[in-house]
Amino acid sequence: MPVTQTENGPAWHLRTPRARLALWAGWFALVALTVWCWQIMTKDTIWLFVMDAPQQAADIGSRMFPPRLSYIEKLLWPLWDTLNIATLGTMLGVIIATPVAFLAARNTTPSLLVARPIALFIIVASRSINSLIWALLLVSILGPGLLAGIIAIALRSIGFVGKLLYEAIEETDASQTEAIEATGASGGQVLIYGYWPQIAPAFWGISVFRWDINIRESAVLGLVGAGGLGLQLQASLNVLAWPQVTTILLVILATVVFSEWVSAKVRHAII
Amino acid sequence: MSATAKTYPRRWRRPATMIPDPRWRYGIYAAILIYLVLAISTVDVNWARVWDGLDRGGRFVMGFLTPDFTSRWKDISNGMVESLTMTVTATVAGVLISVPIGIGAARNIAPMPVYYACRGLIALSRSLQEIIIAILLVAMFGFGPFAGFLTLTFATIGFLAKLLAEDIEDIDETQAEAIRATGASWWQLVNYAVQPQVMPRLIGLTLYRFDINFRESAVIGIVGAGGIGATLNTAIDRYEYDSAGAILLIIIAVVMFAEYSSSYIRKWVQ
Amino acid sequence: MLTVDALTKTYKTGDKALKSVSFTVPKGQVVGLIGPSGAGKSSLIRCINRLVEPSEGRVLLNDLNITGLPAGELRRARRRIGMIFQEYALVERLTVMENVLSGRLGYVGFWRSFLRQFAGDDVQNAFRLLDRVGLIDHADKRADALSGGQRQRVGIARALAQDPELLLIDEPTASLDPKTSRQIMRLIVEICEERELPAIINIHDVVLAQQFTQRIIGLKAGEIVFDGAPELLDESVLTRIYGEEDWTAMRRAAEEDDHAERDAAERMAGMI
Numbered sequence: 184m185p186v187t188q189t190e191n192g193p194a195w196h197l198r199t200p201r202a203r204l205a206l207w208a209g210w211f212a213l214v215a216l217t218v219w220c221w222q223i224m225t226k227d228t229i230w231l232f233v234m235d236a237p238q239q240a241a242d243i244g245s246r247m248f249p250p251r252l253s254y255i256e257k258l259l260w261p262l263w264d265t266l267n268i269a270t271l272g273t274m275l276g277v278i279i280a281t282p283v284a285f286l287a288a289r290n291t292t293p294s295l296l297v298a299r300p301i302a303l304f305i306i307v308a309s310r311s312i313n314s315l316i317w318a319l320l321l322v323s324i325l326g327p328g329l330l331a332g333i334i335a336i337a338l339r340s341i342g343f344v345g346k347l348l349y350e351a352i353e354e355t356d357a358s359q360t361e362a363i364e365a366t367g368a369s370g371g372q373v374l375i376y377g378y379w380p381q382i383a384p385a386f387w388g389i390s391v392f393r394w395d396i397n398i399r400e401s402a403v404l405g406l407v408g409a410g411g412l413g414l415q416l417q418a419s420l421n422v423l424a425w426p427q428v429t430t431i432l433l434v435i436l437a438t439v440v441f442s443e444w445v446s447a448k449v450r451h452a453i454i
Numbered sequence: 455m456s457a458t459a460k461t462y463p464r465r466w467r468r469p470a471t472m473i474p475d476p477r478w479r480y481g482i483y484a485a486i487l488i489y490l491v492l493a494i495s496t497v498d499v500n501w502a503r504v505w506d507g508l509d510r511g512g513r514f515v516m517g518f519l520t521p522d523f524t525s526r527w528k529d530i531s532n533g534m535v536e537s538l539t540m541t542v543t544a545t546v547a548g549v550l551i552s553v554p555i556g557i558g559a560a561r562n563i564a565p566m567p568v569y570y571a572c573r574g575l576i577a578l579s580r581s582l583q584e585i586i587i588a589i590l591l592v593a594m595f596g597f598g599p600f601a602g603f604l605t606l607t608f609a610t611i612g613f614l615a616k617l618l619a620e621d622i623e624d625i626d627e628t629q630a631e632a633i634r635a636t637g638a639s640w641w642q643l644v645n646y647a648v649q650p651q652v653m654p655r656l657i658g659l660t661l662y663r664f665d666i667n668f669r670e671s672a673v674i675g676i677v678g679a680g681g682i683g684a685t686l687n688t689a690i691d692r693y694e695y696d697s698a699g700a701i702l703l704i705i706i707a708v709v710m711f712a713e714y715s716s717s718y719i720r721k722w723v724q
Numbered sequence: 725m726l727t728v729d730a731l732t733k734t735y736k737t738g739d740k741a742l743k744s745v746s747f748t749v750p751k752g753q754v755v756g757l758i759g760p761s762g763a764g765k766s767s768l769i770r771c772i773n774r775l776v777e778p779s780e781g782r783v784l785l786n787d788l789n790i791t792g793l794p795a796g797e798l799r800r801a802r803r804r805i806g807m808i809f810q811e812y813a814l815v816e817r818l819t820v821m822e823n824v825l826s827g828r829l830g831y832v833g834f835w836r837s838f839l840r841q842f843a844g845d846d847v848q849n850a851f852r853l854l855d856r857v858g859l860i861d862h863a864d865k866r867a868d869a870l871s872g873g874q875r876q877r878v879g880i881a882r883a884l885a886q887d888p889e890l891l892l893i894d895e896p897t898a899s900l901d902p903k904t905s906r907q908i909m910r911l912i913v914e915i916c917e918e919r920e921l922p923a924i925i926n927i928h929d930v931v932l933a934q935q936f937t938q939r940i941i942g943l944k945a946g947e948i949v950f951d952g953a954p955e956l957l958d959e960s961v962l963t964r965i966y967g968e969e970d971w972t973a974m975r976r977a978a979e980e981d982d983h984a985e986r987d988a989a990e991r992m993a994g995m996i
Binding site for chain 3: 356358359361362363364365366367368369371372375376377380381383384
């Protein structure tokens, strides 16, 4: 009861005493946890280096400018590779994610006890692991190159596309699929006539959205050897060629802005 | 029956709704096809290397199925502690900083100069990938989790402040109007009209960002910013796929745990 | 001819939607199924083509025992039963023509239906049906561009495209205005006459039912409490079916719809 009886009559409070206590305890625990984590995290930090950071920043900053714009010429081919990694990786990921989504959606899964948990695990595993880690693994397995990058992007995309797509499938209108089923259609036909038309806009929207994210991610995959602009970034960093680093960052930035613009346009056209 | 004399077409084709003009349609199909051929042809694959790799791939899958937690446990636990502490502190610091910046970046309550400054900061934070920020910050602050903490904090600001600002811009104006009509000051307006409307979503977004920060903390270790990523990088470099599998499984488990508890907390908050 | 024999449906929760319902519908007869919400109308109609799995009893369509069929043969049996739905249940993002042709899905293979390659006879018949329901000019429109009455006509055309031996019609006029409701009812009755089709119309509007059907079955709490000519439906019978004020029945209505939907969804999950 937020209203309590006191000597001066009833008094109004926002929360009950117990809720207030729980709230304070919660905040206190959060602060204590943060302080504790902070102490563990910084126990090996060399504060001298941290104090030194502004000078380092100024130093690097002065080296980074002006960018070496003539270097752009050498970036065109890696840029093309980056676009291909993102595009082909997205396509591969979407192709794998679609059946996984149908297995994971409550209303289309063949079995709630076997197929659905497996599909959900695939989705969460793919989502938990960043494309750079997938690339690290694949470069170690397949050797450096575009193929590792494409597969890394695909593996990371499965979870993202799969999750959003299965949510879209679960939101479909059951009466439309029921009507298709009532005509004597087979399971596959119910999918393409009942479910697909309902999820198609979501499907294209999600794919383009993921492609946009993948452009950003594929730009840095080269840091671990998976091709594209990141390779040049790594090479320039290794020789401390800061003006080239600046140029590469500008190219990445331009690519990201471009892909965001394309994705916004396409999604606008679909919806 | 009146329709006996009538004849009906025996063919029907679905009208093309997206691109009605067939020339454009086939042009676009052709362009896509040409692009795909070009793109795939420039992926030069060293098949001999891939063939060798299949064996390693098989070992990785086996490592994933039979993970080895023990032989590198010290490294793994150190890396996990760094990752988790980094995630907690960076999320808290990120939220503390992004709340004022998010309010400043909301067009409907912030003055114009503040609005542009905050939006600029958000754009800067969002345009650079975490890994690039980490590279730069490691160069400035030295190796270790402190650089990682700064990276995640900076990335959190871009993410949270943007979404918070959009939320504030979307608030129900009538409620703000009603509070304003009582003669409330700007601070009271934020406290009474804005905060109650955006608070549940802010908590939800914070939990979501916590999840993202943890996943990112596993990556930035690759460039020296501390956390489990460094351990993972070493394990993969040494082809110790069973240790790598163990690390990946731990990451997956933590992400799953974070997701379940966040959905629980969200229900509890509302 | 349709025979329903001692049909019983008990949902998992223990709710009895149907209690040993039996009746037969001869060729060409249009039956109105009335009763308060929650009486089991929706369950009954869906038990006949097994969108809801009946618990006990039999359904015979021209001597074919539908209740005993395995999945593949059930699909073949469903082709012979046209169904028309309350909210039209058209696939809204497909064209009108595709919706009508989807009535032929049971007759064509997966790839032909995927590529929209329906047989010439099917396409011709679909155009004829669209002309019959007065929508031939709308064939290429998307279904969600049509008005309610037009959508229900497409629903009728889709059911007829199956070349059915029985029509199951679930509240065809529930979302339509009174004038359109009459037009739709008239169209259904005419078509049943033309093709000598038996039909079961699940309908809540008693006046409309009396006006257009040849026989009325009254359902209450899962049991048949009236079965006879529309003229015999008087005050006392109506009170017997609907009660004076039956609030519990109204509450059960929502529940029953819920059950039917969940049951259908679960079964569909097993199918794909």
